[in-house]
Amino acid sequence: MKISSDATSHEPKNVQETLPARTVGRKATITKEELFQAALNLIGPQKSIASLSLREVAREAGIAPNSFYRHFKDIDELAIELIERSGGVLRKILHQARLKASKQSSIIRTSVEVFIEQLNADEGNLSLLLREGYTGSNSYKLAVERQLNYFQQELRDDLVRLEKENNSNLTHPEIVANAITQLVFNMGAKVIEMPMEQRKEVAEQTMIMIRMILEGSRHLGESKIN
Secondary structure: OHHHHHHHHHHHHHHHHHHHHHHOOOOOOOOHHHHHHHHHHHOEOOEOHHHOOHHHHHHHHOOOHHHHOOOOOOHHHHHHHHHHHHHHHHHHHHHHHHHOOOOHHHHHHHHHHHHHHHHHHOOOHHHHHHHHHHHOOHHHHHHHHHHHHHHHHHHHHHHHHHHHHOOOOOOOHHHHHHHHHHHHHHHHHHHOOOOHHHHHHHHHHHHHHHHHHHHHHHHOOHHHHO
16 A cells, blocks of 8 residues: 555656646747847847847747747848837837927927937837947848838938928938938947936937038038039
């Protein structure tokens, strides 16, 4: 009877110890958005998404590595889609902010302040674009460049709209939008590791530079450019 008792007490214990190890923390299904968030959770100002492994992302998302392949073939595919997603999120935020601006001075301040707010919020979207645009692989840099082109096109349209509302005109608004986009993103790359107080100071200087670009464009005719 004693041998039988030991056998029955040991068998259930082995079953209980084995089953949870295969299933604990694992989700049955996963969405792309959850995988994007898992990747954003793992990267930081000093860590590129290229340095992540598939297993790291799967672990952070709470899935088995094989479940990753239901949405992406590899980390590079996830990274490029995440760059596109981040660019879309930021463009929407900036565009909505600019729509509320009623004059040129407010569109400048609004755009730069929203940009800095996104850095301060540290949600990962802006820092991802800044980091991968300067230090990422060629494919990541190209993906960021495409997003910057979208930013530029939307800014150009908003600038033209506001110029008409204020009875003024920009010479080559596409070049103006390009200059402002490059300036603001370079500013972001510069301040990303700065404390918030220093970020404000650099942001104020950037606003002055943008005003100079706009005023120069208004007063620089086609003949003077040539």
